[in-house]
Amino acid sequence: MWGYQIELPVRPRQTRRQLRRSGFDSRDTATSELRHARSLLELADGDTDLAAQIGDLLHACRPGTPLPDRDAVAARVRAGVPASVPTTTGEYLTAWLAGRRGLAEKTVRGYSDHIRQYLIPHLGTIPIQSLRTSHIEAMFTAIALKQDEIRAARASTDPHIRAMVKGVRPMGASSMQRLYATVRKALNDAVIRSKLIPSNPALGVELPSGKRPRARVWTAKAVQHWQVTGNRPSPVMVWMPEQAGRFLDHAERHDIALYAMFLLILHRGLRRGEACGLRDHDVDLDAGYLTVVEQITTVGYTPIVRPVKSDAGDRTVPLGPKTITALRAYLDIRRRWQHVNGNQWPYTGRFFVRPDGNAWHPQTISDRFDRLVTKASLPPVRLHDLRHCAATYLRHGGADMKEVQETLGHSTIGLTSDTYTTVILELERGSADAVADLIPRDKRAA
Incomplete structure (x- = not known):
């Protein structure tokens, strides 16, 4: 030795x-x-x-x-950093998050969850000066393997195995990209601001694309496949117009408190938080428009009032006669709620409120929407998918791409085109033979 x-x-x-x-x-x-x-x-x-x-x-x-x-x-x-103080990656990430200023609460929560759930468990003990691309790649590999295990357990025929992952959602490619964005930003700051490391080891990591999934339509064949297998053609699904009509009919009969909100989202493509955040003075039914300025989102389960996502999201949305009629009917119902509550009625200033006058919790709206869809025996869509429905119906009703973009409040027309304008196959069936009809044929041909 x-x-x-x-x-x-x-x-x-x-x-x-x-x-x-x-x-x-x-x-x-x-x-x-x-x-x-x-x-x-x-x-x-x-x-x-x-x-x-x-x-x-x-x-x-x-x-x-x-x-x-x-x-x-x-x-x-x-x-000029003290050489004798070895900083672990976990210590750095904790201090980095504590020092961030001017971030939205939801962004802070996202960073915190990523650091607590993934980055510290996988990278926390490694000195940040020794952190290499291979460490970060190994973390993503381990996370991906874990997600594969979750998916396999959810698809198992053994009910005990399925029960072990009940309520556990595997991370998709877009979630992985968000995690990567967190670690890349934190290590960029370690290079530029703290000068702890000479270069960012996260820059050499390659992940599957987090490209938005294409919307797909609940055609008769897609519904039949779902009924047999339980599988959706895509995470983003769009109802056919008659399916949307069945939902609204069911909601009007069974959830009058939220019917008008669901109708507005389906007609005009508002986000859930935007509908929750509508104020009385944002809605002018006489003039026939509403203004989207605020939203109510959640951090964890806590509702947060904040401005809309972007300058494009701050928008004026015209309302059609049928939408106005439904909203007027809702206001009549709201006045009756207020009369019943008397002095106990809280003046929140919100347009959509619960029967007791308080603002809706965003998650409550999603939960009640999901129950209505199930009770109506409709193929499943998310509440957010009503935006996809609205965009698709607008486009196939004759609206150009720019009008769809402005109605939905997208910052770029490319986002609108890529995400929200899937072709409704059944509506295009009438033009499927347009080219064939132009080509003369010899009727005597066999």
């Missing part, structure tokens, strides 16, 4: 100290590590305080653990 020892720099009034390492299989291995230790001490270049810091760093190394990476320590020296 081979070993080495080397004197370490000390501060005033410190006693003599050494770095002693043993248990090496060969003289060459021991000599190589001794050179590594000396190369670290040489980074001080005559600076006694810096030499003492590097001595502290070496003295803290436990037997059997590798010495600090020279390039990482050199980067700290160049940045």
Whole structure:
């Protein structure tokens, strides 16, 4: 067995100290590590305080653990960061999140969940100066394998296995991309702001595209396939117009409190939070338009009032006669609720409220929507998919792409085109033979 020892720099009034390492299989291995230790001490270049810091760093190394990476320590020296304070990736991420300012609460919650659930468990103990692309790739590989296990368990024929993952949603490609965006941003700041590392190891990571899924239509054949297998053709599904009509009829009979909101979302493509956030003075039924300015979203389960997502989202939406009629009927019902509640009625200023006058919780709206869809025996769509329905019906009703974009409040027409204008196959059937009809044929041909 081979070993080495080397004197370490000390501060005033410190006693003599050494770095002693043993248990090496060969003289060459021991000599190589001794050179590594000396190369670290040489980074001080005559600076006694810096030499003492590097001595502290070496003295803290436990037997059997590798010495600090020279390039990482050199980067700290160049940045003026204390060389003797090894920062783990977990410590850095915690401090980074605590130091972020001016972020929306939902963004902070997203960062916090990513750091707590994924980044610290997988990367937290690695010194940030030693973090490499391979570590981050290994994290995403491990997460992907776990998601495959969840999907397999959900598809199992064993009810006990399915019960183990009940309520657990596997991460899709877009969720992976959001996690990647968090770690990339945090490490960019470690390079540019904190100067802890010379380059961002996340930049070399490649993930499957988080491309938005294409909307698909609940045609008769798609419904039949779903009834047999339970599988949807796409995560984003659009009802045929007659299916949307069946839903509205059912909602009008069984949930009059939310019927008008569902109708408005389906007719005009509002987001859930935008419908919840509508104020009385945002809706002008005499003039025939409403203004989208605020939204009520959730952070965890806590409702948050905030401005709409973007400048494009802050918009004026025209209303048609049928929509206006339904909203007027809703206001009559609301006045009756108010009369029943009397002095207990709270004046929230919101257009859509519960029968007791309080604002709706966004999740309550989604839950009641899902129950209505099930009770109406309709193929499943998400509440957000009513936006897809509205966009598709607008487009096939003759609206151009720009009108669809402005109605929905999209920032770019490309987003509108890529996501919300799936062809309704049944509505196009009438034009399917348009080209064939133009081509004359010999009727005598067999």
